[in-house]
Amino acid sequence: xxxxxxxxxxxxxxxxxxxxxxxxxxxxxxxxxxxxxxxxxxxxxxxxxxxxxxxxxxxxxxxxxxxxxxxxxxxxxxxxxxxxxxxxxxxxxxxxxxxxxxxxxxxxxxxxxxxxxxxxxxxxxxxxxxxxxxxxxxxxxxxxxxxxxxxxxxxxxxxxxxxxxxxxxxxxxxxxxxxxxxxxxxxxxxxxxxxxxxxxxxxxxxxxxxxx
Amino acid sequence: xxxxxxxxxxxxxxxxxxxxxxxxxxxxxxxxxxxxxxxxxxxxxxxxxxxxxxxxxxxxxxxxxxxxxxxxxxxxxxxxxxxxxxxxxxxxxxxxxxxxxxxxxxxxxxxxxxxxxxxxxxxxxxxxxxxxxxxxxxxxxxxxxxxxxxxxxxxxxxxxxxxxxxxxxxxxxxxxxxxxxxxxxxxxxxxxxxxxxxxxxxxxxxxxxxxxxxxxxxxxxxxxxxxxxxxxxxxxxxxxxxxxx
Amino acid sequence: xxxxxxxxxxxxxxxxxxxxxxxxxxxxxxxxxxxxxxxxxxxxxxxxxxxxxxxxxxxxxxxxxxxxxxxxxxxxxxxxxxxxxxxxxxxxxxxxxxxxxxxxxxxxxxxxxxxxxxxxxxxxxxxxxxxxxxxxxxxxxxxxxxxxxxxxxxxxxxxxxxxxxxxxxxxxxxxxxxxxxxxxxxxxxxxxxxxxxxxxxxxxxxxxxxxxxxxxxxxxxxxxxxxxxxxxxxxxxxxxxxxxxxxxxxxxxxxxxxxxxxxxxxxxxxxxxxxxxxxxxxxxxxxxxxxxxxxxxxxxxxxxxxxxxxxxxxxxxxxxxxxxxxxxxxxxxxxxxxxxxxxxxxxxxxxxxxxxxxxxxxxxxxxxxxxxxxxxxxxxxxxxxxxxxxxxxxxxxxxxxxxxxxxxxxxxxxxxxxxxxxxxxxxxxxxxxxxxxxxxxxxxxxxxxxxxxxxxxxxxxxx
Numbered sequence: 001x002x003x004x005x006x007x008x009x010x011x012x013x014x015x016x017x018x019x020x021x022x023x024x025x026x027x028x029x030x031x032x033x034x035x036x037x038x039x040x041x042x043x044x045x046x047x048x049x050x051x052x053x054x055x056x057x058x059x060x061x062x063x064x065x066x067x068x069x070x071x072x073x074x075x076x077x078x079x080x081x082x083x084x085x086x087x088x089x090x091x092x093x094x095x096x097x098x099x100x101x102x103x104x105x106x107x108x109x110x111x112x113x114x115x116x117x118x119x120x121x122x123x124x125x126x127x128x129x130x131x132x133x134x135x136x137x138x139x140x141x142x143x144x145x146x147x148x149x150x151x152x153x154x155x156x157x158x159x160x161x162x163x164x165x166x167x168x169x170x171x172x173x174x175x176x177x178x179x180x181x182x183x184x185x186x187x188x189x190x191x192x193x194x195x196x197x198x199x200x201x202x203x204x205x206x207x208x209x210x211x212x
Numbered sequence: 213x214x215x216x217x218x219x220x221x222x223x224x225x226x227x228x229x230x231x232x233x234x235x236x237x238x239x240x241x242x243x244x245x246x247x248x249x250x251x252x253x254x255x256x257x258x259x260x261x262x263x264x265x266x267x268x269x270x271x272x273x274x275x276x277x278x279x280x281x282x283x284x285x286x287x288x289x290x291x292x293x294x295x296x297x298x299x300x301x302x303x304x305x306x307x308x309x310x311x312x313x314x315x316x317x318x319x320x321x322x323x324x325x326x327x328x329x330x331x332x333x334x335x336x337x338x339x340x341x342x343x344x345x346x347x348x349x350x351x352x353x354x355x356x357x358x359x360x361x362x363x364x365x366x367x368x369x370x371x372x373x374x375x376x377x378x379x380x381x382x383x384x385x386x387x388x389x390x391x392x393x394x395x396x397x398x399x400x401x402x403x404x405x406x407x408x409x410x411x412x413x414x415x416x417x418x419x420x421x422x423x424x425x426x427x428x429x430x431x432x433x434x435x436x437x438x439x440x441x442x443x444x445x446x447x448x449x450x451x452x453x454x455x456x457x
Numbered sequence: 458x459x460x461x462x463x464x465x466x467x468x469x470x471x472x473x474x475x476x477x478x479x480x481x482x483x484x485x486x487x488x489x490x491x492x493x494x495x496x497x498x499x500x501x502x503x504x505x506x507x508x509x510x511x512x513x514x515x516x517x518x519x520x521x522x523x524x525x526x527x528x529x530x531x532x533x534x535x536x537x538x539x540x541x542x543x544x545x546x547x548x549x550x551x552x553x554x555x556x557x558x559x560x561x562x563x564x565x566x567x568x569x570x571x572x573x574x575x576x577x578x579x580x581x582x583x584x585x586x587x588x589x590x591x592x593x594x595x596x597x598x599x600x601x602x603x604x605x606x607x608x609x610x611x612x613x614x615x616x617x618x619x620x621x622x623x624x625x626x627x628x629x630x631x632x633x634x635x636x637x638x639x640x641x642x643x644x645x646x647x648x649x650x651x652x653x654x655x656x657x658x659x660x661x662x663x664x665x666x667x668x669x670x671x672x673x674x675x676x677x678x679x680x681x682x683x684x685x686x687x688x689x690x691x692x693x694x695x696x697x698x699x700x701x702x703x704x705x706x707x708x709x710x711x712x713x714x715x716x717x718x719x720x721x722x723x724x725x726x727x728x729x730x731x732x733x734x735x736x737x738x739x740x741x742x743x744x745x746x747x748x749x750x751x752x753x754x755x756x757x758x759x760x761x762x763x764x765x766x767x768x769x770x771x772x773x774x775x776x777x778x779x780x781x782x783x784x785x786x787x788x789x790x791x792x793x794x795x796x797x798x799x800x801x802x803x804x805x806x807x808x809x810x811x812x813x814x815x816x817x818x819x820x821x822x823x824x825x826x827x828x829x830x831x832x833x834x835x836x837x838x839x840x841x842x843x844x845x846x847x848x849x850x851x852x853x854x855x856x857x858x859x860x861x862x863x864x865x866x867x868x869x870x871x872x873x874x875x876x877x878x879x880x881x882x883x884x885x886x887x888x889x890x891x892x893x894x895x896x897x898x899x900x901x902x903x904x905x906x907x908x909x910x911x912x913x914x915x916x917x918x919x920x
Binding site for chain 1: 484487488491492503504505508509512515516518523524525528529532544545547594595596597600614615616618619623639640642643644646647650651655671680681682684685687688689699705706707708709710711714721724726727728729731732733734735736737739740742743747751757761765
């Protein structure tokens, strides 16, 4: 069995005599984004996701409308920001039953037609939302349900992927899993025919919530 | 200047280099010498046989070493001399000479359009109006970065309608000895080119590389697909005002 | 279908198998064209695409030229995050380790997110031998697994398969006739594989890029199977080629911007997952054990050589999608693991030039690969260098032929003799184009092409 030391020594000795080359990433290499909220919606729609915008007061009803549009009967919610604590009541009002993550463990997530989670950031350049495994969130809520609805504060919209990673790098506590979600799951593996909905959620909605 | 017909030009297509010479002279250049019977060494170089390539290229280097300006009738040979000769002769006593020759070697169409200027050729009008397509050979396009100049030259010929191909920058499958190593694969690659030309109803294919023309037209003939192939100098030569001597 | 591809025979024979399959060629051609034009289009959404490619090359050269330092730091930070690390010099060591982790977990099933390096080390065979069933979950990889075939493209493993073939395969697997429709077939895979995701004892993934200073593994997928494999089973094993590492998140952002675009023309793929060790104690779900296996398997052969730049590769597949040879013969003609231009470069370097150097000749050196590589690997130049290293191992006939040719043409009289012979043949044949050339080696020209004719006859040859 090779040890770490032997492994790295092999590399070191082969690199000897060569140059350790430098790198310098200019601060402005990424695209310039006009009107981030607009751009975000365009990008998300282009990858067959659905972009919504609403004021905080209308958040619960916006979620409920999405749930109702699928005729959904089972919904999983997390207690993440910026989801309001009375969201379950509004959703029950359109006829769905609600589970709260993590009560019941993984099963309610797998059974859920719609999973509603928070998100840490959104990225205008690509129509991406970033979900976290950190409590009160988890991995299953954005992954197992058939439809994923991500709610993100509009103030947490960043322009570019490059800008996003600066934010991630600055996180004081790193969760075990951050996922950059860009639209619903897809494949082109059968004759390059685009199919939406593979192993991950079949539909993806993002609601950008604005304060007055 | 010195005209380098290349081995294909010398052995199989003397008409191509003769046309090139006439066009260069009409454009105001003085062709002081035509160095036939030379090979840049590319066939062996591309197959990884470096010593063999150098042996052959050295005789070309001997002939070209004192030339002020060299124009070659081929994108691939130009690329070999101007890009790869430095590597080929690296570490040998001929390295500096090779470097000098490399810097002074130009491809025909880029020289005519760039250095001489297409207007210098006089009014260009063809006696056979036709639809032509231009094939970007790999060495021209990606090796030398030349794609505008040949098109400028063709655009200047009255009576030629220049058609774009769907995949004009895709390799034709010649690849020098590749065409001999893998003839079926090479022919399959040529098929796409042949189909592209005939689908766009071009009556003639023009290129700056004789190898590519041989490959594409050779395949077209085998399939009885009817279009002609011309080296770019021949197109210009035919369209130039003919002086009666 | 892959029994037809014999890797003990020369490339030409495998190419012929592919060339005779016109349906496959059409399917592959369409698929790679779509991806290639997607790439061109999406690159324009970068402010200065060439500058970003240059940046990508710079980042990767920085990583490779500091590889020992990057990997040392990665081991530190991954361990700090609670992960386990294993350095595997050889394919055997790597496969062995993964199998032992899987056995210890008590798993009978291992769900896998596609990983080319696991193909390279023969992991599926090793798991099966140990009584653990590997279940490929990337749709394309699942298709070839059911077909008993290796992947035919480093990014799109089933690019050579028609929809009808997949329908037949899935119908056979499911025991009932499925509709010949891509949506139906995909739904079949989703339903069939779901239980495995939720019950498998171990999940195995590759790593698109490790971030050394952050102890983070970045895994990029479109289907969600990568997330499921790394989140649902209690044990996760990530396997990576040692060169797949960047230093920090700024560098990762550059690479991700190039990867999706080079791949299929997306700015980002659907899921970019950042894994930072096993689940935290305060977290509800995620693996309790997370292993990282770092593999050399002869990659260090490239370090300090003129081939070092090949290690920049981020496995985007852009070179496969643009290659005029790949579109004709597709992956199996090259090698069961890595194909296309990058495959033709690294396979000889990993397996030994004398063993696989012939692959470097499966190219016209057209340079299209170099022109699209997001990290500017000079692929066509590297192919040429491999040909140089392979030349002493070429057939005796080839070496003798080039020697004779060079000795003749290094002399004025030698070339003149060739010219003379051409003129004589021209007079004899009247300068006509020829359907057959009865000359050594040159006779291969007329397999499918006419020869333009020799000068010296009444007609002047035209190409």
